[in-house]
Amino acid sequence: MRGTSVTKLEPGELTQHIGASFIPKKVIEDLSKDLLQKMKVSIEIPGLLFIDTPGHAAFISMREKGCNVADLAILVVDINEGFQEQTHESLKIIKEYRIPFVVAATKIDRIAGWKDQKTTSFLESISRQSEEVVDELDKKIYTIVSYLAEYNFDSERFDRVTDFTKQIAIVPVSSITKEGIAELLAILSGLSQRFLKEKIKCSGKAKGIILEVKEVKGLGLTLDVILYDGKLSREDYLIIGGKEPVVTKVKALLLPRPMQEIRVEKKFINVNEVVAAIGVKVVAQNLEKAIAGMPIRATKDEKEIPKLIEEVKIEKYVDFEKDPNGVIIKADTVGSLEALVKLLKEAEIPIRKADIGNINREDFIEGELIQDKYRKVILAFNIKVDEQIINEAKNFGLRIFSSNVIYRIIDEYKKWVEEEKRKEIEIKLQALPRPVRLRVIPGAIFRSSKPAIFGVDVLEGTLKSGVILRREGKIVGRVREIQSEGRTIDKAVKGERVAISVDEAVVGKNVFENDILVSELGKVEIEKLMELFEYLRDDEKKLLLELKES
CATH class of the missing domain: 2.40.30.10 (Translation factors)
Structure with a gap:
């Protein structure tokens, strides 16, 4: 719009401030003249102020005071790339705050075969495109339609919308060729003067x-x-x-x-x-x-x-249920903080403290009191986090996750929790003997005693060094070492063939070729393994239950 208007306006008629551009009535009429005439629509509003801010900074809803800057929103989607991380983020906020919106499906000029028709009207341009281009455009439009349907929005290309109060209009546009700008301005103006008449009256205050x-x-x-x-x-x-x-x-x-x-x-x-x-x-x-x-x-x-x-006056920046064992969150603006609180609530991640501004010593002291080790974190959105802050947080036993994309912070935090829990489970499993069933391989006796060394097939479970083996209810001995192809290994699983050395075992006395050997697990060991049951393989689960009942 800026590029189109620059050569048509007197200096100063199109004012732009803080990422905001005021498009006056005259510009809208000039850019959408032919379309407005066809639609028999006249522009009654004085103009449109476009607020161009990163992410969702303009969609701020202060519940206590009812302050909401955005009357309408334009969800910008690259028609060729579809929904991206930021698109989902913005759409969730738009939906949460019930802001009326239209979709600007941009970069139509990059559709294969598209030809610039030197017009600001999409309808005029599309009527001159090839059948292949029209078909490809429709495919991309309906990809966007399907994405919006996931959020329970009924949408359609603007010229096929039957009810603007129930359907979201998708306007194909190009910021390079300006095709579609006429329709976008006309639709925004129409929605504004039809549905926002009372909101756009100036009170004087x-x-x-x-x-x-x-x-x-x-x-x-x-x-x-x-x-x-x-x-x-x-x-x-x-x-x-x-x-x-x-x-x-x-x-x-x-x-x-x-x-x-x-x-x-x-x-x-x-x-x-x-x-x-x-x-x-x-x-x-x-x-x-x-x-x-x-x-x-x-x-x-x-x-x-x-x-x-x-x-x-604001009693608190956001409403949330405080949990002593929740995470600490910091953000740059109220809108950012609100968005982060809502997304954490959806992810069922509890919050201890939510505040605006850079991370400080108070946050570290607060975080030190958190008992749950997986919640001893600070999630920081769009604020400065340097090495000094990260190192100071470590001194308090805290970890910081920061990004300028909200979803990325939450995803990285959740992945970290999963990884830490996985490591913890692995440590617990490493400390325990595992259920295992072995078969002594005929002709694979390498040493008969002190210790006995022989080959085995792992029929079920996991064989670990240190496990006690029994045969027909009687103890055979403890596995000292496991080898595969001449190398010492920590464990062997179902389907593997290895050699083992077993203390106390004597081949021909308490162990024989083709014998079936199983691990000897005590009551406490079985109980601990049952606590970790979901992390065992299916063959281990089956054998563990069998050993538990025996």
């Missing part, structure tokens, strides 16, 4: 939300804010939400130059006031406790401050 807290050279800490209602002016009292709300004064309001992005802009335009909906950089003092995701309010009347403080 300045309300916003912090997207980012940034250190800017020469300015100190600044806030990148989305103002979604009312008017914000210099010298207004600014009330910043949190557990301990901050009251300060707006010292400056900064907008990037026309057509410049605030994240890379170095020269700003100083303005006296801004009106919703807009993204703006706010300069003020005492911003050390400001947190991305927190609501903000503003007023000129000092008497309103106590009331506004109560509006934005």
Whole structure:
């Protein structure tokens, strides 16, 4: 949209702030002119503010205060690659917070055989594509449809949707050729003015939300804010939400130059006031406790401050059931923390502490109190974790899992738990004799006694050195060593043929060719093996039950 609009607009008509782009009514009408005429639709809304933030930072729902920035969402899916890790993450958040959305199926220009038709209309372009390209596009569209169905969403290509209140519209687009941009803007505008009329009325009260807290050279800490209602002016009292709300004064309001992005802009335009909906950089003092995701309010009347403080005061960042033996989680924003809490709840992973900001000594002290060794971890989402922090955590017996992808943190943690439990099981199994049934191989007697050495077939179970063998209820002796092809080995399993040395055994006296030998297991050993029953092989399970009953 930016690329299409740059050559058509007067400087400044398309404003872009903090990863946010305001597309005014005129631009929408220009880009979707032919389509709007065919649909006999007129644009009534003043425009659309697109908030472009990483992951799910804009989909923040503060339950206690009902603050939700996103009125509509666009789920961007590469039509050729399908759903990715971030797609699932975003979709779960969209579903959880019940945000109306459309799907932008991007990169249609990369479909084999696709030809750029030099139009912003998908419908016009697809009518000129070959039959093979149309078929391939439909296949890819219905792959997306099937993915959405897994989340119980009924979806269809936008021009086949019969009821926009019940079906999710999938709009094929290309950011390179701009095909589909007309339909995407038209559908978003139509959904907005049909279903969000009441929400888009401006109340006059300045309300916003912090997207980012940034250190800017020469300015100190600044806030990148989305103002979604009312008017914000210099010298207004600014009330910043949190557990301990901050009251300060707006010292400056900064907008990037026309057509410049605030994240890379170095020269700003100083303005006296801004009106919703807009993204703006706010300069003020005492911003050390400001947190991305927190609501903000503003007023000129000092008497309103106590009331506004109560509006934005947060008792706790997220609701969760505290478990003394749960994990500790840290995230960069309230939205991130909420998402992490929900995903951990779904994974049935208990939480001891959930907080915003970098990992600190308090977290280490808290983590040291966790009794469950598999929960002595800190799951850190999108925050800085360096070697010093990792090493300090180790001193408290803690492990840190960090990533900028929520699912990756949880997956890595779960894999670690599985691996640690597997190692623990292996250690327990290594310390125990295992059930085994052997057959002495005829003609494979290498030494008759002190110790006796002979070949055996492992019929069932696992043969380990140290196990006591019995024949027909009587003790034969203890296995001193196991060899295979001249090499000493720790164990042999069903189907293997090995040589063993057995103390106390005397060939021809208490052991003979073709004898069946079984392991001698005590009551305590059998009980311990029964505790690990699910980790034994099927042949071991069968033999263990047999030995238990004997």
